[in-house]
Amino acid sequence: MSITAINQQLLRAIGVGIAIVREKNLRFLFCNEAFTDWFGTPERGTTLPDVLNDIDMDAVHAALEQDGRYTGELAVKIKRRTLVIALTISRAAAEAHDFYVVECQNITRIRELESMIDSYSAMVERNTRELEREKERVERLLLNLMPRSVYEEFKTFGVVTPQLYDSVSVVMLDFVEFTRFAAEHDPTVTLGELNDIFTAFDRIAEQFGCERIKTIGDAYLAVAGMPEPSPDHMRAVANCAVRFIRYLERRNQSHQYKWEARIGLGTGSAVGSVVGIQKYVYDVFGSAVNLAARLQEFANPMCVVAPDSMKEFLVEEFQLADLGKQDIRSFGEMRLMKVSPGIELARKASQF
Structure with missing residues (x-):
């Protein structure tokens, strides 16, 4: 197995899609299998905007001009599932600077976990508020049954x-x-x-x-x-x-x-x-x-x-x-x- 094949297999295994496009016309020069799994195999003469049609290319050019790097996210629907892809476009570290490297990573699971964590946090916060309200209700009830100093002793020692x-x-x-x-x-x-x-x-x-x-x-x-x-x-x-x-x-x-x-x-x-x-x-x-x-x-x-x-x-x-x-x-x-x-x-x- 060649070094190139090994590199592509590794990139696919870790869920990273790589593509290289020309700087001038944004036509594809290379893409690995992980990239084609998500976006399909670009035909000859296909440009980056043709494949990533949900990306605002004006924002991409502005970010590349200012920082030399663009980062964003896009959604890709594969069969019945929608994947969230983290996208990074940067100029290649070569003297000619005549092409861009496009890196894509599937972060769907991360977003799902973040969503689950947010939902769990919201549930915990809601339950905490309900427990605080219940605690206040119980305290008011007990203060109606006994003097405050007695309540404080009861709360502390049981x-x-x-x-x-x-x-x-x-x-x-x-x-x-x-x-x-x-x-x-x-x-x-x-x-x-x-x-x-x-x-x-x-x-x-x-x-x-x-x-x-x-x-x-x-x-x-x-x-x-x-x-x-x-x-x-x-x-x-x-x-x-x-x-x-x-x-x-x-x-x-x-x-x-x-x-x-x-x-x-x-x-x-x-x-x-x-x-x-x-x-x-x-x-x-x-x-x-x-x-x-x-x-x-x-x-x-x-x-x-x-x-x-x-x-x-x-x-x-x-x-x-x-x-x-x-x-x-x-x-x-x-x-x-x-x-x-x-x-x-x-x-x-x-x-x-």
């Missing part, structure tokens, strides 16, 4: 250590005749009303540093002094309570459905922790929670009842009315008081 808080305050609200309202109205109406009211309660609670722990049907429970300690936790829950009442009063003036609530305040110790393994919920329990629930039962509609032990912390800002001693289940005899806005507080509460 568990939440139960913690005892020695001094916290609780506000517990329950609507009057909610069961009758729910039975007489469409469920969408009931849920819409509760969603509207509880959303307003959440804004009020957040303003005064309280953390809404949960809602159970028509019951609303919020705490102050946990998980972040606060020396003003008693005033915080009292501020929330009187503004809850003020909000309902103003809402009743302009809405079709009228709502009344009883509110109890409690203070003391409480334990906070995530309860459950598969279905997570952050809950608090202890004497402060139990006391708020008990005192709510002693409250008249649109009234706030608190234990007398909170008196010294509330007397400067609120109007306090003695309700006498009452026998509180699990707590024994206890003096209670009704909490109402003070003069200055009443003026501020009118803003809600």
